[in-house]
Amino acid sequence: MNTLKYVVKRVLLSLVILFFVALIIYTIMRCLPTSYIENVARAKATQPNSKTYEEWMAQLTVSYGMDKGIISGFFVWLGQALQGNFGDSWQYTAPVLQKFSECIGISFWMSAISMVFEWLIAIPLGILAARKQYSKTDYTISITAIACMSLPTFFLIALLKLVFCIKLGWFDLIGVIGRDYAMLDPWHQFLDRAAHLVLPIFTLVLISIGSLMRYVRTNMLEVLNADYIRTARAKGLSESKVINKHAFRNTLIPLVTFLGGSLPGLFGGALFTETMYSIPGIGYYSYHAMSAGDIPFSMFYMTFSALLALLGNLLADILYAVVDPRVRVS
C-alpha cells in the first residue's frame, strides 16, 4: 500500500514538473524571434505582385496561431496536447504525431540494438575491472571508459567515416539505404539497411559504454567490499561462487535500476549521431525542425524528451524499491 501511495505521489509530482517544463520551453520558443514565419514571409514577399513583408507577417502570424499571448497560447497548446493533438509541423507540413510515428521506429531499433551491445560488453568488463582492482587490466578498462566518455561525438563520427567509409570503403558515408536498394530482393534490402546502421550503432555504443562500465565497476567494488563477501570467502567458497553467486547478484540491484531508468531513453533518438549519418529518425528530424524554428515539432520533441527523463527517474526509483527487498521492508 505504501509503495502504491509513493508511486502515485511521484507520478503526480512528475506531472506538475512536466507542466512547468513545457511552460518554460513554450515561453523560450515564443520569446525568440520566430525565424520560421519570418523566413516564409520574406520568401513570399519577394514573389512578384505579392503583398508586402509586413502584410504577410501579419497574415502568417494569425494562420500559424502565433497571434495569441504566451500564456493563453500555452494553454491552447496544452489543451490540444492533452487531447493528443500536437498540431501540424511547419517544417514537414504534416501532423506532428504522424511524422513522429514515421521516424520513431528506426531511432528505437538503433538505440535498442546499441543498448544490448553496451550491456553485453560493459557488464563483463566492469566486473573484470572490479575483481582485479588496481591491476593493469583495471587501469586499461577504467581509462578506456573515461576516454569513451570524453569522446566528442562529432569527432568520433568523423574519424569513423574517414577510416571505414573513405579509406576502407566498407560503408556509405550517410543514409540508411544504398543506391541500388530498390533493385534488391527483401533479404538483401534488409542486409543493406543493416549495413548502413553498423557505424551509427557502433558510435552509440562507444559513446555511452564508458559511463556504464564505470557504473558496473563502482557497484561491483562496493559489493566486493561488503561484509557478506568476506563471510563468503571465509566460509571457503570458491572464487567463482563468491563472484557469480554472492557478488554479481547483489550488483544486479543497481544495474536493474539503471537499466529501467534508461529504457525510456530508447525513444529519445540520438540527435548528433542521426544528424551526422543522415538517419531519418526522431533526432534527425527534430534537429532540422529546431534549427528551422518549427515550434509545434520542437515543442512536441522537447516535452517528449522531458517526459522520457521523468519516466526514467520514476522507473528507476520504483524498480529500486521492487528489486531490493531491503528497501521494501523499510
Add this chain to the structure above:
Amino acid sequence: MADNRKILTDEELESTKNVSENEEYSLNDDRRVKVLSPGAMVAKRFFRNRSAVFGIIVLILMFLFSFVGGMLSPYGESELFYREEFHQKEYASAVENKEFRYRGTDDFSAIIQAQMLLSINKGADSFEWMKETYTVVKEGEDLYTCLNSSGEMIGFGFKSIFNPAQQGAEPDLETLLAIQKAHAANQAGTFTAGGKTYTIDEDSNIFTESGEEFGYVSVYNVQPLMGDVFLSREFKEQVIEEIEAGVNEFVFTDVDGEEHEYKLEYVAANDRYTITQATATRVYDRYSAPSKEHPLGTDKNGMDVMTRLMYGGRVSLTIGFVVEILSTAIALVLGGISGYFGGWVDNLIMRIVDIFYCVPSMPILIIIGAAMDNASVPPKTRMIYLMLILGVLGWPGLARLIRGQILSLREQEFMTATEATGLSVKRRIFQHLIPNVIPQTIVSVTMGLGGTILTESSLSFLGLGVRFPFASWGNIINDINDTYVLQHYLFVWIPAGLLLLATVLAFNLVGDGLRDAFDPKMKR
C-alpha cells in the same frame, strides 16, 4: 572532523628512522607520529594516482598552449594569408578561316554571294540569278571574283584576311582586291592599286612605296578572348608563325620589352587555337599543406591552423571556466539555502531544481543558436549569451548534490556546537558548512568543465555556438561537413579533435583522481 594525524606505516616509519637515526623518541612522543594536514593528505593521495597526474600535466600543457602559445604565435587569430596562384587564362584565339568572306559593291547582295558560293562548290564558272548571268572567275587559290552580265566586277570572295597595320585603316575595294590577288599569287613582288605601288613579301606582309608597313594577309584570324586586351600586330604575326611552325609554347616580347609566356593549344571541338597566358592571381591561401610558416597548414579561410588552435583553446577553456563558475555559484547559493533552511524553502527550491533538471538542454541550445543565427547576433555577444545559457542550464545537478551534503552536515555535532557557541547564521554557513562541501564541488566542477567544453564544441561544430571570426575547437572541425576536407585535409581537423579529446579526458581524469583523493575511505 577528520583525524589530522596519520599513523605511519612500517615502511614510512623506517624512512623517518633513517632521517633521524640518532634521535630516540619515547613511545608516546608526539614526534614519532608524522602529522599531515587534510589538504596535504589529499594532495598525497592525488599525486599517487598516475592517471590524475597525467591529466594535470596535459591540462598544464593545454593552458600553456592556449594562453601563452597565442601570445607567442607570430600570427593573429583571424589573420588571413594569401598566395600567388598561377593559372592559365585564355588570352586569345586563332582561327583558320575556312569560310569565304565577301566584299563588293552594293549589287553584290547576300543572295548573289550564296549563289556564287554554290557555283564555286559545283565548279561551275557562271550562274544565273533573276534572269541575269553572272560569271565567276577564279583569280587564285580561294579567291574568286564575280562579274555581272555586262562584265563589271561586282565583288569577290576570299578566305585570307587582310589585317591593316593601322587600326581601322581599311583599304578600298580595288586595293583590297589587288592585295588579295597578290597574296593568292603566293610570291614576293609588287603591285599597284589606286595609283599606289605596294610591295608584298613571301610572308604576305605588305609595304607601301615608302617602305611603311601597310598590313599583312593571313588565313588565320587572331582575336582577343579577354575583354580589355588589344592584340598588337607583332603578337598576331608571331602567333601565326608559331601555329605554322607547330609549337606549343612561345615567348612574346611586348613593346615594353617584357617577356610573356604563352601556351598554344589546338581545340578540336571548335576547330581553333587557344592561346593561354600564365597570369598570377592573389588568392586566399586556403588549405595549404603544413609547412615551415604554417606547421599545421591553413584552413578554409586561409588562416594559420596552429594559431587558430591556440585561440580556440583559449575560447573553449574560458567558456568552460566562466560557465562552471556561474553555475557553481548558483548551485552553491540555492543548494546551500535549500539544505540549511529546509522546510518549505527546501521544497520550493528542490522543485525548481527538478524542473530545470528536466529541461532538455541540447534542444534548447540548438533552438536559441538557430534563433541567434536568424537575428544575426554579432559573434561576441553570441559568445556571452552562450556562456550565460550554459551556466543557467548547468546548475541543477550540483545544487542537488550540495543540498544533500548540507542536509546531512547540518545534523552533525559540530553544527550543534556552532549553534551552541552562538555563531551567526552567515558564519555558520560560510565558515562551517560551505568548506565541507568544497571537495564535492571541486570534483563536480572539474568533471563539469570537460562536459561544458564538449557541449560548447558540439554546438560550435553545428555552427550554433562560437562563430567566425572567433576560433573554437568545435568550429575548426566544422570544415569536415565538406567531405573533401574530411578526406584530404586531415591536418585541419584531426589536431583540433585530438586537443579536444585530450582536454576533456584530462579534466575527467583529474576529476576522478580528486574524487578518490578526497574520499577518506580510499585505502590507497
